[in-house]
């Protein structure tokens with residue numbers, strides 16, 4: 001295997017910079033709570049589950065947005081070549097502190113590297129979109145969470161009705177005794 005580049009050559013590394021962004025939670029709009037309106041018109045606030053997903057169950061009011069992924073070309077100077085049977089790698093830096101690069105991330109010209117960056121940007125954007133779609137889809141666990149909160153309220157409501165009836169019956173009973 002012949003190395004593509006030689007020691008002392010200036011090469012260009014194709015990469016990306018990824019900037020994290022946040023966006024307002026589309027479910028609670030930053031309020032960290034969602035309001036449940038019960039059948040009888042009562043309103044109950046419960047913690048927003050949607051923006052709790054990346055924060056150990058603490059609603060934040062915002063969620064992670066898509067990464068701002070930009071092309072990043074870096075100029076390097078090859079200091080060393082590492083060859084194995086399967087791959088050629090290049091190093092930049094001194095013996096104590098050097099970085100290692102695979103041959104397929106380096107290019108002979110700036111233009112070639114920039115072209116490779118465009119492909120990397122598209123690839124990483126797609127991966128990020130997939131991850132976001134997976135992480136923030138409204139799924140069963142979310143409806144379960146709302147359902148669970150509602151179930152507890154329904155149970156409370158049932159108890160209330162039960163006690164009200166009991167009181168009513170008791171009242172009738174007392175009245176009947178008179």
Ligand SMILES: [Zn+2]
Pocket residue numbers: 025026027028029030032033048049050051052059060061062
């Ligand atoms: Zn939220």
